[in-house]
Amino acid sequence: MTKKRNIVVKIGSALLANQELLTPRYGFLQRLLEDVATLRAEGNDVIICSSGSVALGLRIIGETPESAGVSDKQAAAACGMPLLLNAYKQVGHEFGFEIAQVLLTLGDFEDHRRFLNTRNTVHRLLESGVMPIVNENDTITTEEIRVGDNDRLAAKVAQMVGATDFIILTGVDGLYDRNPDDPDAEFIPEVSDVGPYMAATKGKSTLGTGGMETKLQAANMAQEAGVTTWIAQGEVDRPLSTVLDGSRRATKVLPNPNPLSGWDSWIANRLQMAGSLVVSEAVADALAQGERPIRRADVVSMDGDFTRGDVLHIYDSKGIERARGLTDFTSEELRVLTHNPSTDPEQLLGYKTRGEIVRSNNLVMLETRHLLWDAPDGFGEG
DSSP states (O other): OOSOOEEEEEEOHHHHBOTTTOOBOHHHHHHHHHHHHHHHHTTOEEEEEEOOHHHHHHTTTTOOTTTOOHHHHHHHHHHHHHHHHHHHHHHHHHTTOOEEEEEEOHHHHHSHHHHHHHHHHHHHHHHTTOEEEEEEOTTTOOTTTSOOOHHHHHHHHHHHHTOSEEEEEESSSSEESSOTTSTTOOEEOEESOOGGGGGGOOOOOSSOSOOHHHHHHHHHHHHHTTOEEEEEEOSSSSTTHHHHTTOSOOEEEOOOSSOOOHHHHHHHOOSSOOEEEEEOHHHHHHHHHSOOOEEGGGEEEEESOOOTTOEEEEEOTTSOEEEEEEOSSOHHHHHHHHHOTTSOHHHHHSSOOOOEEEOGGGEEEOTTTSOOOOOOTTTTOO
C-alpha cells in the first residue's frame, strides 16, 4: 500500500455496542484504531462513519432496540453520542491522534451548497491530521427527513471526499449468493454489478437499521463515483489493512471504469426521492440520445412536493426510471405550467424563464449502471 489512499470506513452498531449490555466494545475499538494509526502513519487519510449512538443510549433511557420508538431513539442518541465519542477519543489518544465529530442530516447531502460546505470541513480536518468521525444527527431527525441507514450515508461521504476505498465492516465476511446461514450459500469475492444480488440481501441486524441490501445500495453509489468498496468481517485483528492488502477474505465491489463527474454523481446518487416526473418513452429515448432539456410539454404527470433545486426522478410511461435531474421550478410552479400549456411561462409565473424544467447540463441518464428506484405509488396519475 505505497500509494496514498483516502479511506472511508463504515462501522455497524453490532460491532461497537455489546448487544446485551448496550455498552461500548472497547476491545473492538482498540483493534480498529490501532489499525487506523498504522494506516495514517503510512500517509493515508481515514474517515470513520460510525453507528452506535442510539444503541449505547438505550440503556440510559430504559429502552431496548425492540421497544424504542422514534422519540426514544432521538433521546437515546443524545445520551449515547457522548459515550461513543468518549470511547473513540480515549482509544485514539492512546495511539496519538485527535478525533472530531461531524454530525450530518439528510439536507447536508441533498442540498448542494451544504454538501460542499461539509466537504470543505472534512478536508480541513484531514489537513490538520484530525480524524473525522461522521454520524447522522439522530437527535433531531425524524423518519421523514433522515438518511435512514449509515451504509448509504457513508457512501455519500466517500463520494463527497473522493475516496479511493470504502470499507464496510460488518458481522459477516462479505456477500453471499443467498442467506449465509444456508449451508449451500456461496461466497462472492468480486462484484461489478450489484443488481443480480439484491434479492438475496433482505434482513437487518437487531441493533442496526440496515442489512446487506443497504450495503449493496451503498456500494452501488460508491462505484458510480469511482470508489472501490469492500464488505468485510469486522471482528479480526487489523480489520482494515488486512482487507486492503488482500490477506483475508472480503467482497470487493469494483468501481465503474468510467465514473461520473462530481456534479453528475451528486445528482444521480440520491438518499430520498424529492419528486418525480413521467415522460413518454419517445421523450425518454430522445433524452438518452444526447443533450436535450425536459420541457413542460414533455411531462405526462408528476408526483411530490418539491422546491427549485431538488433532484427529480424521471420515469418513462412504463414506470422505468430513466434519468435524474435538477428542477428549475417548484412543484406548485410546475403544476401551473403543465396545466396551462399554451400560455407563456412568464405570464404564468411573473418572471422571465425559458420554461425548461430540467436543463440538459443538470440531467443524468441512468442507463444500466445504477440501481433504479421503483416509481411512486399511484404511478402515472396527475
